[in-house]
Amino acid sequence: MEKITINITVNGKQYEKEIPPRRLLSDFLRHDLGLTGTHVGCEHGVCGMCTVLIDGQSARSCLNFAVMHDGASIETVESLGTPTNMHPLQEGFWAKHGLQCGFCTPAMLMVSKELLDSNPDPSREEIKEAISANLCRCTGYQTILDSVEAAVNQTKEEVTA
Numbered sequence: 024m025e026k027i028t029i030n031i032t033v034n035g036k037q038y039e040k041e042i043p044p045r046r047l048l049s050d051f052l053r054h055d056l057g058l059t060g061t062h063v064g065c066e067h068g069v070c071g072m073c074t075v076l077i078d079g080q081s082a083r084s085c086l087n088f089a090v091m092h093d094g095a096s097i098e099t100v101e102s103l104g105t106p107t108n109m110h111p112l113q114e115g116f117w118a119k120h121g122l123q124c125g126f127c128t129p130a131m132l133m134v135s136k137e138l139l140d141s142n143p144d145p146s147r148e149e150i151k152e153a154i155s156a157n158l159c160r161c162t163g164y165q166t167i168l169d170s171v172e173a174a175v176n177q178t179k180e181e182v183t184a
């Protein structure tokens with residue numbers, strides 16, 4: 024099958040890859056780059072589990088072919104932090120029990136990051152709106168909202184310290 028070469032930046036690292044034109048962005052991230060933090064649920068654009076940021080905007084990677092994003096910059100959950108140096112959002116989810124099985128968590132973190140990048144002090148309603156396209160089977164959403172609020176408060180404290 025014909026392959027296409029793309030140049031793409033993922034989590035700040037540049038890649039040049041030859042891939043089939045119909046390779047989904049979600050499969051490209053998970054299988055070609057080994058970034059399995061991006062989860063795949065429905066593969067039909069419904070659940071939101073596969074959400075990543077493409078040039079700073081959230082998008083469902085299961086609905087995009089990787090070749091559509093030649094030259095783009097992608098952020099996945101792996102860009103956020105490490106176990107010893109967590110992003111405030113990860114700290115918030117840790118502290119407020121924002122996850123149970125964790126399957127929805129990478130996508131929840133990425134839509135929350137998109138929100139905080141443009142609005143560092145969102146209201147609870149604005150957080151609700153931001154995560155509303157992502158499904159969670161476990162938490163009932165309240166602890167996710169608490170987690171994002173905790174990240175907002177921590178960031179505010181750091182700024183004023």
Ligand code: FES
Nearest residue numbers: 064065066071085
């Ligand atoms: S896997 Fe469900 S929206 Fe992409």
Ligand code: FES
Nearest residue numbers: 123127159160161
């Ligand atoms: S924590 Fe299990 S789906 Fe959200």
